[in-house]
Amino acid sequence: MQRRKFLQSLSIAMSLGLAGLRDVMAFARPKTAFHHGVASGDPTARSVIIWTRVSTAFAVDVEVAWQVARDEAMLDVVANGVFETGASRDFTVKVDVTELEAGNWYYYRFTCNGQESQTGRTRTLPQVASGAAKFAVVSCSNYPAGFFNVYRDIALRDDLDLVLHLGDYIYEYGLGQYATENATALDRVPEPQGEILTISDYRARHAQYKADTDSRAMHARLPIVAIWDDHEFANDSWKDGAENHNDDEGSWVARRDAALQAYFEWMPVRGEPQGGKTRIFREFRWGKLASILMLDTRLFGRDMQPNVGNDVTPESVGQALQDANRRMLGAEQEAWLRDRLRKSNDTTWQLIGQQVMVATMGPPDLEPLIDRNAPSYFAAEQMDMVIASSKSHRPQILDVWDGYPVAKADFLQDLGALASNPVVLSGDLHTAMAANLVRFPGDEPVAVEMMTTSVTSPTLSGYFPSREPNGVRDGILQQNPDLRFLDIEDHGWLCVTLTAEECTGEWNLLNTVHSRDFESRLAKKLSVKAGQVGKGLT
Ligand SMILES: [Fe+2]
Structure with a gap:
């Protein structure tokens, strides 16, 4: 794939001369960027997924180089490779980096067409428990x-x-x-x-x-x-x-x-x-x-x-x-x-x-607790139904x-x-x-x-405005003694x-x-x- 692209560029360049070759090579390396940052996930003791996404103006496949290092300056590189991505996966890059050491912090970054991503930090899980x-x-x-x-x-x-x-x-x-x-x-x-x-x-x-x-x-x-x-x-x-x-x-x-x-x-x-x-x-x-x-x-x-x-x-x-x-x-x-x-x-x-x-x-009887004049995500008829069914105390x-x-x-x-x-x-x-x-x-x-x-996302208090401060919350706590803490506001x-x-x-x-x-x-x-x-x- 890459070889074919290179030969295509070369044949166009030969018909354009040397200045043309530079233009074509610049064209063959479209401007790219990493607008979606970097991410990592699913760590095990020996591996971790590193992720990024390449933004590019052209729908052609691109090669993305990746590096994992022990230090933030990316000097002590322990793993690296190249990942080819394209439109079929929306230019996302996902690498399962393996053979890492257990319980270590690592740093990682990506490079595509001369552009570098930010450096991310990640870690592997410990093999034996140590500390918290x-x-x-x-x-x-x-x-x-x-x-x-x-x-x-x-x-x-x-x-x-x-x-x-x-x-x-x-x-x-x-x-x-x-x-x-x-x-x-x-x-x-x-x-x-x-x-x-x-x-x-x-x-x-x-x-x-x-x-x-x-x-x-x-x-x-x-x-x-x-x-x-x-x-x-x-x-x-x-x-x-x-x-x-x-x-x-x-x-x-x-x-x-x-x-x-x-x-x-x-x-x-x-x-x-x-x-x-x-x-x-x-x-x-x-x-x-x-x-x-x-x-x-x-x-x-x-x-x-x-x-x-x-x-x-x-x-x-x-x-x-x-x-x-x-x-x-x-x-x-x-x-x-x-x-x-x-x-x-x-x-x-x-x-x-x-x-x-x-x-x-289970809900408390909401009738004495709700402020019917305060705004709620529930429409008035919905609120009527919610209040009526709360009287059964059955989970709703x-x-x-x-x-x-x-x-x-x-x-x-x-x-x-x-x-x-x-x-x-x-x-x-x-x-x-x-x-x-x-x-x-x-x-x-x-x-x-x-x-x-x-x-x-909107919290429960937006649906259940209290007549007294924390009235609905306290009512729920009273009705359900196994609840040890509740906050429906924040x-x-x-x-x-x-x-x-x-x-x-x-x-x-x-x-x-x-x-x-x-x-x-x-x-x-x-x-x-x-x-x-x-x-x-x-
Ligand atoms: Fe949600």
Whole structure:
């Protein structure tokens, strides 16, 4: 391929003379740039994925040289190579760098046609446990809803090892749809402007997110382990469809596969963008300290949410909830999880990274708590219905594990029986929360859950304005005694620190995402001790 291009250039140049040769060679090396920064992810003890994307005016393939070094000045190079990319993969570059040393920090950069990328920093995982591990846990980064101050806050820290992104890394909506009311004022109008449906749409949306300065800062600084939630595809997706997908938008499988291809092109996850690959559940090992099990509660095996209007009626919803065949993970992923939990007994912690809330959250009677005169994302009739149904105290959000109570009981049973110290991480709900996970009310916890709030997506308080300050939050806490912490107001991120003795969650909340000037505060700190998960969070 390269040889043919060279001969073509040479034959044109011979007819132009030497000055022409210089022009042709300049032309044959189109100007390139790295507008989307660099990223790394899916580290193991010996390998890590490094990623970038080349911007070029011409649709011809380009060669991208890459280097990995022990030092930031890129003098002590330990691995290098060349990656050819082109239009078939949207000019993304993804290299699985192998044969690295365990537990080391590395630096990496790319070069294309004389242009150098910025230098990124990444690391491999330790083979044996040593000291503490510190992870930033994030979810729900919605570009038009605000600035990615959370990413900036994470990039500014110098004590983190890894970012765990639990999904909703992008959102599919167009201008005028969900969470875009401030987009124009913030100069964060979604690209393309409409809802994304095709491969070029999903690619353009990923490109917009990756070009964000705060996203670039975080990715250049730390490796990421990412799983998708629903909005990488469409709202409330499940294995055969999504709430925000209908037939006049084409087939679900075609849309899902377009989204998958763009995801595997644009994310530093292991795996190539081909063949409608839906398997993303996978394990990482932090020496003997932790087994990190990342799950997919969305695409791989989830049955349709039992919401009235899906395949259930008001009369049959109770029966649907008790249907043992309605699964969240699907049989294959459940078997994989059980196997991994059994084999994780040589690690102190089992960190279960997944998307949706596990703890039960029954609503309080909302009638005395809600300010009906305050603005809400709910229309008045919706609010009437929400308030009326809150009086039953039965869980109302059925897109989370509460909508799959039989599968949830099996999940908790497996955690209790097979894991030594399970800590479940979740996102998706735009709420900061911590809970003891019990199989039956009053039981000892079998695991604990730490939920990170959104990077920018609207938080629950925008739906449930309180009559008294924190009235709704306090009502939810009173109704659900296993919840140990709840914040429904703020954006932020969760810092998880693991040592041989304890696992600590620190909820860092921001005062704003509507200005680049922000403050971050430590709002809550809770720990669970190794060997004492039954005592819960303190
Ligand atoms: Fe979200």
